[in-house]
Amino acid sequence: xxxxxTGVELRRRGASLAPTADARAKARSGSGWxxxxxxxxxxxKGLSFGIVGFLAAKLAVGDGGExxxxxxxxxxxxxxxxxxxxxILLACGFAAYALWRFVQxxxxxxxxxxxxxxxxxxxxxxxGYVGRGLIYAGLAYSxxxxxxxxxxxxxxxxxxxxxxxxxxxPAGTWIVGAVGVLILGAGLWxxxxxxxxxxxxxxxxxxxxxxxxxxxxxxxxxxHLARAVVFSLIGIFVVKAALDYNPRDAIGIDGALQKLxxxxxxxxxxxxTAAGLVCYGVFCLVDARYRDVSTG
Numbered sequence: 001x002x003x004x005x006t007g008v009e010l011r012r013r014g015a016s017l018a019p020t021a022d023a024r025a026k027a028r029s030g031s032g033w034x035x036x037x038x039x040x041x042x043x044x045k046g047l048s049f050g051i052v053g054f055l056a057a058k059l060a061v062g063d064g065g066e067x068x069x070x071x072x073x074x075x076x077x078x079x080x081x082x083x084x085x086x087x088i089l090l091a092c093g094f095a096a097y098a099l100w101r102f103v104q105x106x107x108x109x110x111x112x113x114x115x116x117x118x119x120x121x122x123x124x125x126x127x128g129y130v131g132r133g134l135i136y137a138g139l140a141y142s143x144x145x146x147x148x149x150x151x152x153x154x155x156x157x158x159x160x161x162x163x164x165x166x167x168x169x170p171a172g173t174w175i176v177g178a179v180g181v182l183i184l185g186a187g188l189w190x191x192x193x194x195x196x197x198x199x200x201x202x203x204x205x206x207x208x209x210x211x212x213x214x215x216x217x218x219x220x221x222x223x224h225l226a227r228a229v230v231f232s233l234i235g236i237f238v239v240k241a242a243l244d245y246n247p248r249d250a251i252g253i254d255g256a257l258q259k260l261x262x263x264x265x266x267x268x269x270x271x272x273t274a275a276g277l278v279c280y281g282v283f284c285l286v287d288a289r290y291r292d293v294s295t296g
Contacts, residue, residue: 044093
């Protein structure tokens with residue numbers, strides 16, 4: 001009887017561990033449903049940045065348009081006849097991206113022998129994956145709220161409110177400043193990736209035509225440089241909000257584009273950056289097609 005119960009218990013444990021083992025296997029090989037999540041999410045990411053860039057470019061050339069964040073862009077397309085259908089697709093894509101990053105964090109390879117430095121790097125990567133997953137889970141949630149008719153605050157408004165709340169905490173100034181430094185670091189990281197073209201390291205270049213690799217690399221460089229400008233501006237003004245103890249200095253993507261629009265030669269600066277964001281959107285589509293998404 002005891003042997004029978006032990007066998008049943010082992011089978012139950014094996015059944016409960018099967019999904020976990022499957023997730024790790026799919027992630028490390030970059031295949032199956034895991035690859036579908038990754039590629040679907042990258043397409044949604046590209047479309048969202050492309051829409052923001054397109055709207056800003058229209059404003060820069062005087063053909064309507066607006067400077068807005070990705071949530072604002074989702075709100076804008078909701079008013080078009082095809083908008084709700086596109087929002088449903090984007091919500092699914094954002095959710096897929098979030099799930100991809102969460103599974104990626106779970107399945108990150110443990111390399112034996114790396115010691116404390118290796119552990120720190122591993123957990124840093126996992127934190128980065130989770131952070132990106134949370135951002136896209138938020139975008140999926142925002143898409144659903146817009147579909148249900150709820151109005152969305154601009155990123156600027158949310159940045160002001162969040163900064164004001166955190167600044168009221170005992171160590172709020174340091175926290176806001178640290179967040180600003182992290183966002184500025186993200187801008188510099190995009191600058192590095194663009195200039196070094198390190199994003200190509202993840203591509204399965206053997207499957208790419210000469211034209212795909214050439215033009216994919218070019219739009220990747222321009223797109224990462226545009227993101228570097230946007231994130232660096234956001235980071236600088238969040239740090240300024242901490243130094244001046246003024247939450248209204250904190251900005252989002254829409255605020256960064258507004259800063260460009262109101263600067264000297266604003267239409268040109270905005271137009272170039274907007275074109276770069278469209279390029280980043282195209283780069284994400286190339287990335288979705290050719291990226292090696294395996295964690296192994």
